[in-house]
Amino acid sequence: xxxxxxxxxxxxxxxxxxxxxxxxxxxxxxxxxxxxxxxxxxxxxxxxxxxxxxxxxxxxxxxxxxxxxxxxxxxxxxxxxxxxxxxxxxxxxxxxxxxxxxxxxxxxxxxxxx
Amino acid sequence: xxxxxxxxxxxxxxxxxxxxxxxxxxxxxxxxxxxxxxxxxxxxxxxxxxxxxxxxxxxxxxxxxxxxxxxxxxxxxxxxxxxxxxxxxxxxxxxxxxxxxxxxxxxxxxx
Numbered sequence: 001x002x003x004x005x006x007x008x009x010x011x012x013x014x015x016x017x018x019x020x021x022x023x024x025x026x027x028x029x030x031x032x033x034x035x036x037x038x039x040x041x042x043x044x045x046x047x048x049x050x051x052x053x054x055x056x057x058x059x060x061x062x063x064x065x066x067x068x069x070x071x072x073x074x075x076x077x078x079x080x081x082x083x084x085x086x087x088x089x090x091x092x093x094x095x096x097x098x099x100x101x102x103x104x105x106x107x108x109x110x111x112x113x114x
Numbered sequence: 115x116x117x118x119x120x121x122x123x124x125x126x127x128x129x130x131x132x133x134x135x136x137x138x139x140x141x142x143x144x145x146x147x148x149x150x151x152x153x154x155x156x157x158x159x160x161x162x163x164x165x166x167x168x169x170x171x172x173x174x175x176x177x178x179x180x181x182x183x184x185x186x187x188x189x190x191x192x193x194x195x196x197x198x199x200x201x202x203x204x205x206x207x208x209x210x211x212x213x214x215x216x217x218x219x220x221x222x223x224x225x
Contacts, residue, residue: 033212043202045157045216046116091156095212100170101147101159102206102214 002027002094006105013082014113020067021077021108023092033095034068034075035102040088048090051075082112117141120205120217128225132193135220139186139207145169146188147214148180149204157204163188195224 003026013019025034036048051059051068059066063083067076079086092105117140127133139146148160159172163182174180177195182188192199200223206214 035213037216043151043221044116044218045204045206047213047215050213095214099145099164099208099212101162101172103159104157106156 002029002096002103004092004094004103004105006090006092006108008108009106010109010111012111012113013079015082015084017082018078018080019082019110021079021090021092021110023075023077023105025073025075025092025094025103025105027073027094027096029096031097033097034066035093035095036064036066036077037091037093037104038086038088039091039107040085045091049077079110084112084114086110087112116215116217118205118207118215118217120203120220122220123218124221124223126223126225127195129195129197131195131224132191133195133222135190135192135203135205135222137188137190137205137207137217139188139205140215143207143209143215144186145208145214146182146186147206147208148174148188148190149206151202151204151219153201160190192222197224200224 032053034051038046063080089107093102119138144165149157160174162170180190202219206216208214
C-alpha cells in the first residue's frame with residue numbers, strides 16, 4: 001500500500017513571494033502519477049498540477065511548479081508570486097497506473113498574507 | 115466546473131436515519147470514487163466503482179453501501195446515521211487512469 005506524507009501542517013507566505021510545500025511518498029511501483037489538489041474555503045477539491053513518474057521533466061502550470069525527485073520519493077509544490085486566492089489547504093496525492101483510488105496526504109494549510 | 119455533479123449539496127438529518135447521496139460522473143468517465151472528509155481532516159477513501167462493478171473498498175462502514183448504475187451515475191447510501199457520520203462526502207470520477215475530478219461534495223449534518 002502507498003503512503004503519502006505532508007510534514008508541514010501549516011504554512012504562511014507574504015503576497016507576491018514564493019513558497020514551497022513538501023510531500024514525500026512511499027511506493028514499490030515504478031509507474032504512477034502524483035498530484036497536488038487545492039481545497040479553498042469553499043471546500044471544493046481543485047486539481048492544481050500532475051506529474052507522471054516516467055517523465056523526468058518537472059511539471060509546470062503557470063505560477064505552480066513541482067520538484068519531482070523519484071529516487072528520493074519526494075514531490076514538492078512551488079507557488080511563485082503568491083496571491084491571496086492561493087490561501088487554501090493543499091493535498092498531495094498518489095495515483096497508481098491502474099486507476100485505483102488516490103491516496104492523499106494529510107494536507108498543508110497555506111495562508112497568504114497581504 | 116469539474117463536470118462531476120453531486121446532489122444534494124447540503125443534507126441535515128437525525129440520528130438513526132438513512133440518506134442517499136447521488137453522483138453523476140464526467141461524461142466518458144467509467145470510474146467513480148467516494149471519499150469522506152471530516153472537519154479539518156484529510157480525505158478518507160470509501161469505495162470505488164468501475165463501469166458498474168465494485169473495484170476497491172477502503173474504510174467503509176458496514177452501515178454504508180454504494181452502487182453504480184448502467185448510466186454510470188453512483189449512489190452512496192448511509193444508514194443508521196450517527197453524529198460522527200457528519201462530514202463532507204466527495205464523489206470523484208476518472209477515465210480509469212490518471213487524475214480524478216471531484217464534485218462539489220455533499221455536506222451531511224447528523225443531529
